[in-house]
Amino acid sequence: MPVPAFMPGSARPLDFFLRLLSIGPDTGGFNDWRIVFTHGLPTWVVVFASLLVVLVVLAVSRTLFRLPRRRAVVIFLLRVLTAGLVLTLFLRPAIELRAVSRVRTRVALLMDGSRSMGLPTASSPSRIEAVLSELSKSRSELDALAERAVVEPYVFSDRAQLLDGLPSRLDVSDGRRTDLEQALADVATQSAGRELGAVLLYSDGADTEGMTVEMARRRGAKVGAPIYTFGFGRDAAAPDLAVRRVLADNFAFVHNSVAMDVEVEVRGLDLDQVDVTLRKEGAVVQTKRVSLVEGMGRATFEFKPRQVGKAAYEVSVPVQAGETVTTNNQRTVVLKVIRDRIRVLQVAGHPSWDVRFLREHLKRNPNIDLISFFILRSTTDVQKASQEELALIPFPVNDLFTTELSSFDVVIYQNFSYRPYRMAQYLGNIRQYVERGGSFLMIGGDTAMGDGFYAGTPIEAILPVRLAGALPFDTQPYEPRLTPEGRRHPILQIGEPGEPPDRALARLPALRSINLSSGLAPGAHTLLEHPGLPGNPPVIAVREVGQGLSMVLATDSTWYWRFAAVGQGSAGREFDRFWSNALRWLTRDPELARVRLQVPHSVLPVGEAVTGAVQVLGSDYRGLEGAKASVRLVPLDSDGPPSPGATGARPAAASSSEGGLGGLPPRLDAEPAGLEGLQDPGGGGPESAVVRFETELETGADGRATFAFHAVPAGTYALRVEANKGREHVGWAEEPVIIEAADVETQAPFPRTELLRALADASSGQYREVEDGLPTIVLRDPERIEVDRSQRVPLWNTFMAVFTLLLVAGSEWWLRRRWGLL
């Protein structure tokens, strides 16, 4: 057990004590001691032994009631003492002799060396100069502090670095970040044998790593020493309006609401309200007017992304006259829009096995949100029951084909004619829906295609086939044949992995029907055809229409590929693969794209190269060697708010940097140079309105090629690639890329005194403004004891210990005998 130590140098009582115990060690050089137990036993053994001793004492003391009370107490106490001595000796006590020395603690003097410290204050050219000036004035207090502790000066931005001494000036141009958390962690661990007694933190508190007040409190309590923070009041802030933060998840689900919170901060400007604008790739999505209370405002944008993929969203506030930094008036984030579930609308003209097996397939897929409407009773059916006895619901034509239509990824008309339901006025909506990016699939049957009276309607205009003059529905069995396009197309990769689709198709049962068409629409492709009829009419045809896709499956007998195929020994997987492929193609599954663009970083600071890789796949989805890929970096925000670099106009930050940041951030008005690709001859010149980057690549054996664009000006760009192999247009891909103009230090350079106060409060320190000077610094543990060496002297096996035990036990025995207990 540790005991209070003697003061250094007073070892005389120790020598006496040791001689008394007949130990007699050489105590020279030891100036401290403490008693320790050296038994080395587990705690539970010690506890068990203690309990055992207590029980024994209680058990043997039951006869004491025969004695007078005083004598009984004396005997009992002697027995307790004896038991205690036995137990103590069992634990093997020893004296630990120690040679200790006293060490002064250290005080970390942390100075913020980030770029925001280069901003001017009301009374100083820059914040850092205000700090250095104040430290210079406090020289005498610092010298006094150095008498009590070792003062270690540090400068920090992302990490703390020890300085040789207090500098007369500091260059903050390299301080790209402010990481208060890391800086405090650094000074807490860099000890050099000394404990941390206090921290003096000089900073504007403009942490760039997302530190909150709560995080500051936690860090302050964790440092273990008082933190004296010195910051800048609100008046010290240079005039500025900034989009301080954009809070949004980095991914969202298509067709689902996304909330994007935007924090706006203003200092030094007379503003009560400001308009915050959200743009998607240059186009205004929403504008909101935000009230500024105590310099802060918050806007929440809610919107529903309509397309899957990455999209750049830019939030901006208008530039005000007299602003110190204008590059922080906008922020851009990349939102990755993914599918939550594919929403499929299946409208069937009447129940059939084809309808049933397709529904079963779609319902089995957890990624599909299926909305089915089957016409269970036609207008000509006999009504032998009242409406109340039927489980039928009205067909919500108006809702489905107006307000809800755009929420579907795929609309399926399965053997469905619009005529009985007075839907002619909605067919145009479907055409628009497809042209704007939706997908439409018409499945055949006796009331589909031409037999569904779609010839001449807006539906025919989007179908891959022509219906005018087509022959009626044919129900003779036939074995369909793949076209060359069909063999390559992902929809018909229905075999086992690596198996040619022809072979898989050959083992499937014959189809039993076909809706005949009068030809292909322009740009359409036949994937599967009827080989036995004149003109080989298409069974499956696909087409890109505007931004959308359309597909015709001119038969209502694919269910034979499922159930009848099972009867032939198959497991019906070809049917499942066919429909999975069709849905993936109709929903533009990126995995089915034959041109893929891989960009490691969608958001880059200005000055970093835009790098990436293009992969071009063949129709068999293997890497396509020798494909030509044209990669272009096209600015998207040329008509947006001030967007340095995206247009030919000089960036606002460049002019403001001269006055406000002392050359920070890096000048953005340099001409693009050092480009690995080629500048667009039509748009790359300095006189041009749009700066473009473009390069031509040729893919290697694995179908891949890499690219890099250097010195890209700040802005929001679409990185587009278009690939061709010979005369074949393989496809294209696009990714947004954001080159951030403002470095993170100037995004929100306002002093954040609340963080500094939280750090001080949580560590029992104190917050002051820089110009208020040093307070009285209270150090934690001003002097720490360091143990240089130690020696343990056992007590349990000494003569004195044995003698004491015998004395106490003998006394108890003698008194018992005298008082007649023996």
Next chain:
Amino acid sequence: MPIRSCLRLPLELRGYLAAAVVAHALISIPHQALAEDADVVLAQLETGGQFNPRPDALRRLLWEVTQRTSIEASLEVTAIRAEDPKLFYHPLLYWSGRGAVPPFSDAAVRALRRYLTYGGTILVDSADEEVGGAFDQSVRREMGRILPRIEFDRVPTDHVVYKSFFLVDHQAGRVLRAPYLEAIAIEKRYAVIYSQNDLAGAWARDSFGRWEFDVSPGGERQREMAFRLGINVVMYALCLDYKEDLVHIPFILKRRR
């Protein structure tokens, strides 16, 4: 028979013949039209024993199906053995009988197991005179071989089979011996639906348009319910749990109040 001879027949008999010819023509015309293009062709399982005790019943049910719903069903019923590869061209199979059924061959058991597992549906209809009769014992024995470890369960009254087209609240059939339907579920889908109330006895109608059997105890309302239940089973086989989709629920709940 020569025309002259026909004319000599009693007037009443001639009237019956004429009615039969007209009725046959009326039935045959849509039948011929539907046979080629029909979406649904029902098959009847051909087993040993009395596997078709109500020969005209299915035709009548399918007639009602085509008249009352948008299903395009063929009135032609195909008798098929379980071992026949064409079994898988008929995802809905009707298995009826009266009295004991000889054990199925192993091939038939395997085929029916595959049939049910991959999406087929069997409507089993007992024409026995009593619950738990010889046919019932045969059905349970063979289903135990086809789908071992899966037992018949009683169909809950709120199951979709009771609301797939008509809202049916009561059991139906020629008789009402078992106040429930039984079923075997495979992955939540009822692959086998079993009635011991002789549904086909209520459906059966002769060529002269007369019902072949009286229904008891509910009379013609009970017969109508038997048709509705039969139509619901066909609709369930075709649409599965379509009526469980969220969009239907409020309407159905409102009508069931």
